């Protein structure tokens with residue numbers, strides 16, 4: 001749908017069904033021939049949508065950072081009225097076409113952005129690709145456009161009421177009341193506008209309501225306001241509640257990848273791994289020790305609602321099917337006690353801490369202990 005695929009997938013060629021990182025894998029297997037057993041089969045990314053709520057590329061993170069700089073954290077449309085096009089210039093920051101609305105809609109599905117109506121444009125019913133229409137006023141009697149707006153002005157001090165044309169409010173001379181001849185210094189405070197109407201300069205007709213038409217500027221014709229079509233434009237607002245979670249998930253993910261690399265693991269993001277059942281699972285971080293081929297699955301789940309039993313089940317299924325050496329679930333969210341017990345029961349190492357850096361150091365402790373236990377090739 002949009003750029004959720006991690007870099008590793010975009011590098012893969014889809015022809016001939018080759019295994020990703022095949023060179024790397026063969027290298028590992030050659031060095032450690034005994035480690036072939038229980039090695040989960042790695043398969044190539046197919047055209048399935050990951051069900052992870054974490055956007056997997058830094059693209060969306062970049063976009064989020066840009067949106068945070070915007071007023072009201074909202075992406076507003078830019079409208080090319082003449083050519084009838086709607087752009088979101090912010091997309092150019094992440095090298096997406098500025099009219100790629102589906103990218104933004106994808107972030108809406110992910111719960112990152114909220115989509116709201118920005119405005120409804122009335123467009124020409126014949127030329128609906130032209131957004132540029134202006135309002136025109138006509139005399140209801142002779143249909144002339146030569147219509148003037150008239151006001152009644154009242155000088156509050158002396159009570160004199162006359163048509164606005166009798167008052168001279170040009171800047172050059174001090175305005176003076178035609179009746180009491182006193183100077184009017186502050187229009188807003190000293191003058192009341194008790195009435196307003198129109199007058200046709202051609203037929204002299206006075207009327208309250210002029211005939212209003214919309215004018216299609218590009219094709220130079222009028223259309224009735226009721227016959228106009230609506231074009232809805234949308235703005236996209238960052239959902240604050242999810243913001244810190246997304247940013248946490250991304251930071252944690254990046255740090256964990258670095259950490260695994262430091263301990264001589266490969267670390268692939270959103271990697272597809274085929275389990276014993278033949279089913280394919282997408283793993284947020286899939287690590288493999290370069291020396292003994294031990295594998296680790298790392299799941300990151302941050303959500304304001306806390307970690308529930310069903311979250312745990314969604315981890316349990318790939319865990320049991322792939323049967324890696326270790327499985328980690330890291331989260332800054334609250335974890336309920338029964339969920340903790342479930343994790344313990346199925347040997348899922350749960351690392352839960354509201355503090356981002358503590359999570360990283362706890363994962364480091366875990367991997368380091370594991371590493372030492374296995375003889376610590378570095």
Ligand SMILES: [Zn+2]
Pocket residue numbers: 124125126127130216219220221
């Ligand atoms: Zn038109």
Ligand SMILES: [Zn+2]
Pocket residue numbers: 139140141142143144200201202203204205
């Ligand atoms: Zn007229």
Ligand SMILES: [Zn+2]
Pocket residue numbers: 155157158159160177178179180181182
């Ligand atoms: Zn006066």
